[in-house]
Amino acid sequence: MSDLTSGLVVRLPDADATRSFGRALAGVLRAGDLVVLTGDLGAGKTTLTQGIGAGLHVRGQVASPTFIIAREHPPLPREDGSRGPALVHVDAYRLGSLDEVDALDLDSSLDEAVTVVEWGEGWVEALTSDRLEVTLQRPRGDHDPSGHDPSEHDALDAAAGERTVTVRAVGDRWAGVVLPDPDLDPDLD
Numbered sequence: 152m153s154d155l156t157s158g159l160v161v162r163l164p165d166a167d168a169t170r171s172f173g174r175a176l177a178g179v180l181r182a183g184d185l186v187v188l189t190g191d192l193g194a195g196k197t198t199l200t201q202g203i204g205a206g207l208h209v210r211g212q213v214a215s216p217t218f219i220i221a222r223e224h225p226p227l228p229r230e231d232g233s234r235g236p237a238l239v240h241v242d243a244y245r246l247g248s249l250d251e252v253d254a255l256d257l258d259s260s261l262d263e264a265v266t267v268v269e270w271g272e273g274w275v276e277a278l279t280s281d282r283l284e285v286t287l288q289r290p291r292g293d294h295d296p297s298g299h300d301p302s303e304h305d306a307l308d309a310a311a312g313e314r315t316v317t318v319r320a321v322g323d324r325w326a327g328v329v330l331p332d333p334d335l336d337p338d339l340d
């Protein structure tokens with residue numbers, strides 16, 4: 152269990168680990184929450200959002216949008232018939248202006264859904280005071296955290312594939328909220 156307000160760093164060895172982490176994160180998310188995903192192109196932001204979508208049990212495939220900037224995934228009924236919040240997935244990579252931000256009408260999604268924003272840092276903070284800041288990083292080439300000899304090409308490739316995720320919670324909403332260890336329920340779907 153990890154307290155989100157004190158910050159959390161987790162190693163993600165492969166894309167499945169990124170998805171599992173997203174599923175674990177979904178367990179603490181509720182309607183009105185905002186998750187801001189930061190990381191380079193290809194860092195794993197959409198992959199993590201796929202895990203969140205699976206954990207929330209929403210309709211539709213979470214994907215990298217080509218032209219659509221925001222997509223709403225409505226909740227499907229769970230086994231007990233209940234439904235969780237919808238997921239609104241925003242990829243602001245192509246967002247050109249703050250007028251386009253207004254057109255997204257994220258205020259209403261921030262009341263009713265879980266809103267996950269890729270490339271949101273710098274503008275999305277103005278919309279709400281409480282948020283989860285999630286940062287995905289690839290290990291830097293100049294210091295290999297796996298400790299392998301860089302001359303071992305296989306080891307280097309493996310290290311280049313993994314990611315690190317850092318979660319920092321901002322705002323009163325997250326006081327005392329803990330994240331269950333994603334390894335505890337790998338079959339959660």
Ligand code: ADP
Nearest residue numbers: 163165166169192193194195196197198312314
């Ligand atoms: P982004 O949305 O940040 O641009 P994507 O989620 O599209 O990135 O992921 C880019 C690629 O990285 C995908 O092929 C995905 O499978 C892979 N990937 C995601 N997480 C990891 C990980 N922890 N280790 C290795 N590869 C990963």
Ligand code: MG
Nearest residue numbers: 196197215269
């Ligand atoms: Mg993406």
